[in-house]
Amino acid sequence: MKPANRIMKQVLRGGTAAIAAMIIGGASLGYAQESVSVRATLLTGGVPVDDPSAAVWSSAPPATFPMSPQVHWQNRIQEVTVKDVIVRALHDGTQVAVLVEYTDPTQDPDDAAALEFMVGDKKAHFAHGQPMLQVEGGPVNIWFWKNKTGKAIDMSAKGFGTLKPQEHQDVTAKGVYSNGTWKVVFARKLLTGHADEDVQITAGQFMSISFAVWDGRKDAVGELVEKGSQKAVSSWWYFRADAPPDYSGYMYAAIAAVLGLGFQFVLIRKLKKGQ
Amino acid sequence: MGALGKPIILMVAMYAFLKFGLPNIPGSAPLPSSLIFLYLLLTAGGIFMFKTLSGESKDAFWDPIRRFLTGENIGGLQALRYGVFILFPLLVGWQTYGSTAVSDLPPTESRTIHPAPPGEYTGLSNPVPKTPENIMQGKGFYAAYCSPCHGGNFDGKGPAARGFIPAPANFADPTTIAMLQESYLFWRIKKGGVGLPIEGAPWKSAMPRWEVELPDEWIWKIILGEYDGAHQSPRTWE
Numbered sequence: 183m184k185p186a187n188r189i190m191k192q193v194l195r196g197g198t199a200a201i202a203a204m205i206i207g208g209a210s211l212g213y214a215q216e217s218v219s220v221r222a223t224l225l226t227g228g229v230p231v232d233d234p235s236a237a238v239w240s241s242a243p244p245a246t247f248p249m250s251p252q253v254h255w256q257n258r259i260q261e262v263t264v265k266d267v268i269v270r271a272l273h274d275g276t277q278v279a280v281l282v283e284y285t286d287p288t289q290d291p292d293d294a295a296a297l298e299f300m301v302g303d304k305k306a307h308f309a310h311g312q313p314m315l316q317v318e319g320g321p322v323n324i325w326f327w328k329n330k331t332g333k334a335i336d337m338s339a340k341g342f343g344t345l346k347p348q349e350h351q352d353v354t355a356k357g358v359y360s361n362g363t364w365k366v367v368f369a370r371k372l373l374t375g376h377a378d379e380d381v382q383i384t385a386g387q388f389m390s391i392s393f394a395v396w397d398g399r400k401d402a403v404g405e406l407v408e409k410g411s412q413k414a415v416s417s418w419w420y421f422r423a424d425a426p427p428d429y430s431g432y433m434y435a436a437i438a439a440v441l442g443l444g445f446q447f448v449l450i451r452k453l454k455k456g457q
Numbered sequence: 458m459g460a461l462g463k464p465i466i467l468m469v470a471m472y473a474f475l476k477f478g479l480p481n482i483p484g485s486a487p488l489p490s491s492l493i494f495l496y497l498l499l500t501a502g503g504i505f506m507f508k509t510l511s512g513e514s515k516d517a518f519w520d521p522i523r524r525f526l527t528g529e530n531i532g533g534l535q536a537l538r539y540g541v542f543i544l545f546p547l548l549v550g551w552q553t554y555g556s557t558a559v560s561d562l563p564p565t566e567s568r569t570i571h572p573a574p575p576g577e578y579t580g581l582s583n584p585v586p587k588t589p590e591n592i593m594q595g596k597g598f599y600a601a602y603c604s605p606c607h608g609g610n611f612d613g614k615g616p617a618a619r620g621f622i623p624a625p626a627n628f629a630d631p632t633t634i635a636m637l638q639e640s641y642l643f644w645r646i647k648k649g650g651v652g653l654p655i656e657g658a659p660w661k662s663a664m665p666r667w668e669v670e671l672p673d674e675w676i677w678k679i680i681l682g683e684y685d686g687a688h689q690s691p692r693t694w695e
Contacts, residue, residue: 250620417622420563439550
């Protein structure tokens with residue numbers, strides 16, 4: 183049975199190579215995208231809604247997003263101070279907190295930052311949900327923080343010039359400046375009950391988020407360099423609050439493995455019987 | 458060389474060619490693993506059909522497989538046989554886990570980069586004569602209004618470009634304005650990101666709606682300046 187053995191060895195070598203190839207090929211599908219989303223890590227305790235320096239922030243994965251000057255609409259600006267924002271988020275099933283961190287060489291009363299979310303199912307243009315000509319877009323919900331006031335304003339917009347504070351103020355914010363870096367934490371309940379103007383955050387679902395930052399520095403004649411529409415903006419990115427862990431995948435895997443084992447036994451029995 | 462030797466060599470050679478050979482052919486690119494898997498599946502299917510064409514070749518093909526699975530006179534391969542029996546259910550379980558696990562990746566976005574313009578913007582010809590003066594003026598407007606994003610070198614790498622997705626178009630790239638008509642550029646400059654149709658989803662383009670700020674004549678001059686500066690020519694009706 184020497185030749186048979188040789189054949190078998192070839193079969194196995196080939197099979198091992200094929201399986202290895204499948205594993206390598208399959209594995210490479212896994213890490214295709216960069217940090218295109220903010221993931222709000224689920225906590226069991228409360229979220230640090232007013233503490234941008236809390237140690238628990240280190241348990242949230244940071245995501246970095248590039249910023250551009252707002253050139254889309256008048257009045258535009260061609261250069262901005264903040265080039266990137268680093269964003270982390272945490273939630274406990276009730277409250278969500280988003281930490282925005284960025285480099286700003288000077289602390290100014292007019293320093294400000296904002297988060298923007300799409301509201302509802304309709305896509306919004308990233309620039310304040312600017313109305314589109316051929317597509318019906320949705321509104322946006324903006325959480326705006328300013329150093330001077332030290333608090334957040336919960337706002338709505340559907341296009342430039344339509345921005346206005348909401349009747350229901352649901353957002354809090356706290357900024358801390360240290361060593362040339364702003365850390366601003368925004369917080370709100372995941373759900374507010376005002377679904378037509380507030381983003382409603384459901385764990386496990388991806389929603390759209392974008393960022394804006396104003397450097398409140400003044401120029402030589404005392405004019406604010408960045409104000410209003412003259413700000414640093416990001417494109418739309420994704421935000422998701424982590425769902426509680428789901429172990430059903432392991433159960434399905436175990437069932438499949440048992441079925442695979444059973445299939446083997448039946449197959450070999452049949453082969454042995456010469457069927 | 459047994460009945461299974463050749464097929465295995467063929468499969469390995471096919472894999473090696475798809476994975477390492479094909480990407481090195483000029484003008485080609487690395488294949489996604491899902492496509493390699495599909496090609497290998499087709500190859501295996503072809504081999505299977507070929508090998509089972511006649512009763513004789515079918516027996517020669519199946520017999521070693523049957524003998525391995527039943528453990529009939531395979532001597533030292535017995536241990537490997539048990540290894541395969543352990544590995545197979547584990548692989549099935551692993552695949553099942555992979556396909557049922559909730560994806561951590563955000564929704565995929567497929568964007569039509571050059572969606573069709575509305576009817577009134579097809580086939581327009583540039584009313585501004587292509588004179589050195591007009592081109593120069595167009596380049597001046599370009600420098601003032603377009604270059605912050607599209608770049609002084611017409612390469613899409615302006616200082617304001619970094620945060621925008623999609624990235625501002627690189628006009629020097631032969632797959633942008635070189636394959637479009639002037640009429641198309643006129644539409645995209647005039648209406649900007651908010652003028653994109655349904656198939657231009659997710660409509661993230663930060664392109665301004667320049668019709669609000671610039672007269673048509675300036676836009677046509679900018680188009681002249683862009684083609685000249687990027688060393689490209691508009692696509693024409695052949």
